[in-house]
Amino acid sequence: MKLQFLDRSSLRDNSFSAKHNYYPYFLRLWHFHPELELVYILKSEGTRFIGDSIERFREEEVVLIGANLPHMWLNDEQYFGESSDLIAEGYSVHFRRDFLGNEFLNAPELKAINNLVDTAQQGIKFVDLDMSIRNEIGLLVDKDPFERMISFIKILNGLAKHEKKILLSSKGYLSTLKGLKGQGMDKTYEFIFKNFNKSITLNEVAGVASMNPSAFSRFFKKVNRKTFKEYLNELRVGYACKLISEDKYNITRICFESGYNNISNFNRQFKRITGMSPSQYRKKHIQA
Secondary structure, eight states: OOOEEOOOGGGGGSSEEEEEEEESSOOOOOEEOSSEEEEEEEEOOEEEEETTEEEEEOTTOEEEEOTTOOEEEEEOGGGGSTTOOOOEEEEEEEEOTTTTOTTGGGSGGGHHHHHHHHHGGGOEEETTOOHHHHHHHHHGGGSOHHHHHHHHHHHHHHHHHOSOEEEOSOTTTTOOOTTOOSHHHHHHHHHHHHHTTSOOOHHHHHHHTTSOHHHHHHHHHHHHSSOHHHHHHHHHHHHHHHHHHHTOSOHHHHHHHTTOSOHHHHHHHHHHHHSSOHHHHHHHHSOO
């Protein structure tokens, strides 16, 4: 399953979008987008993939996903049966960091929300969240535009002040490309995601960004606090984690499917990033 870029450009005409999702199952698509996403699951069970985090999800879960962080909610197999009457229901809110202007979140009164948005880069699960906040998320879709905006700010403030938070993806797995603006960099970022599991070079990526390799390397490390090579390895290993959890291929095939052409290098990078070998990861994440 390839990572997909979802274009939600219609948000340019709105501050943010709130949607009630009611389907037989959630979208089976590992994807990313420049908007942050707040998800409240009402009815559904399965496996949640966020960056390199792979966990079970259940009803009443609330998660905030940072911009450009790959994710997918994969329902259990019984949801896809022809005779299934199971339902995947939830609410999703998509918004950009600057949904109320470039300086809005920099206001001193909104420091907690600003920190929340930064932390969401790794993905956040809110544990034992007050029912009043969950209810407010659900009510967003029926409010008029002004009341919806005010309610959403209150929701973000409640989430920011909530103490029981679990960070999902490992630190630095996929840093949001802060400060990248314009279609040129959007295309560069999309190019990386579409080709990370193929043979991809710094020269190719720099070319898409219309920069020389040296300038691109400096720029990339400045905004990501890591080199392009380190970033690419984290992306590939995250994808390998997903393939291992699906338990369809052996480790050697997963090595090549993830963009590596050398099993020893794959094993070395995998252990460096996850702290365990691919085989150990499989034993830990796949139930007997």
